[in-house]
Amino acid sequence: MTGPHACPDATVVVHPTRQALADAAAARLVVALVDALAVREVAHVSMTGGSMGSEIVRSLVALPARDAVDWGRVHVWWGDERYLPAGDPDRNDTQNDAAGLSTLCLDPANVHRVPGPDATGSAEEAAATYAHTVRSTGTGAFDVMVLGVGPDGHIASLFPHHPAAGTQGEIAVAVHDSPKPPPDRVSLTLECLERSREVWFLVSGADKADAVRRGVQGSPFAETPAAHVRGQERTLWLVDHDAAADLG
Numbered sequence: 001m002t003g004p005h006a007c008p009d010a011t012v013v014v015h016p017t018r019q020a021l022a023d024a025a026a027a028r029l030v031v032a033l034v035d036a037l038a039v040r041e042v043a044h045v046s047m048t049g050g051s052m053g054s055e056i057v058r059s060l061v062a063l064p065a066r067d068a069v070d071w072g073r074v075h076v077w078w079g080d081e082r083y084l085p086a087g088d089p090d091r092n093d094t095q096n097d098a099a100g101l102s103t104l105c106l107d108p109a110n111v112h113r114v115p116g117p118d119a120t121g122s123a124e125e126a127a128a129t130y131a132h133t134v135r136s137t138g139t140g141a142f143d144v145m146v147l148g149v150g151p152d153g154h155i156a157s158l159f160p161h162h163p164a165a166g167t168q169g170e171i172a173v174a175v176h177d178s179p180k181p182p183p184d185r186v187s188l189t190l191e192c193l194e195r196s197r198e199v200w201f202l203v204s205g206a207d208k209a210d211a212v213r214r215g216v217q218g219s220p221f222a223e224t225p226a227a228h229v230r231g232q233e234r235t236l237w238l239v240d241h242d243a244a245a246d247l248g
């Protein structure tokens, strides 16, 4: 592992392999949750979809230290969700469950899933419902916001040059015509993503190297939404060696 690349208000930590990245991020999440629960009654973590979103879950459930977390006091959220029926294999929560999330002793009432077309009439209604849940659960801030990053620099379902990406004054937004299938999604907005003590970008693979460079070194929001999400206390780019290739 090479040393961290310090950069303005974010820290880059490079891991030798994808597996090392997933394992270290899982261990980091256990510590973050244990620490949060030491000072607050409950902790809030927002998970992500995509391959790394499930990879960290697989590592988490395999970690003996997972038992140090009082999972009954942990609230789980998703930064975005594909607008598909509950249980659909292409949903982020379904994929996270399949990776082992459902084996943690979470309180189902604290696992906040974005409603799909089986429970709402539109992605807009689903976004409004999810936003109400965020407001009513009283989470002043997510303790950890885990985000994957696309090769185009998207995070959650906030895509470059997409009209929904710049939504302001809202907690969640419906996304249509997503460049990454499926086309219809619900995403937390940029300002909601930033209601996080810590933001962690989890990025693996050479195909992400340019997005990591733009995210770390700066790029207009319209081109690289990932470059504009910061945690209130800490922002980490947790990457593997291949994804760090363009950082110099």
Ligand SMILES: O=C(O)[C@H](O)[C@@H](O)[C@H](O)[C@H](O)COP(=O)(O)O
Pocket: 048, 049, 050, 051, 052, 053, 080, 081, 082, 092, 147, 148, 149, 150, 151, 154, 155, 156, 157, 180
């Ligand atoms: O709904 C989704 O697809 C995810 O929420 C998305 O934001 C994902 O995290 C990135 O596209 C990275 O995905 P990979 O880690 O698979 O590249």
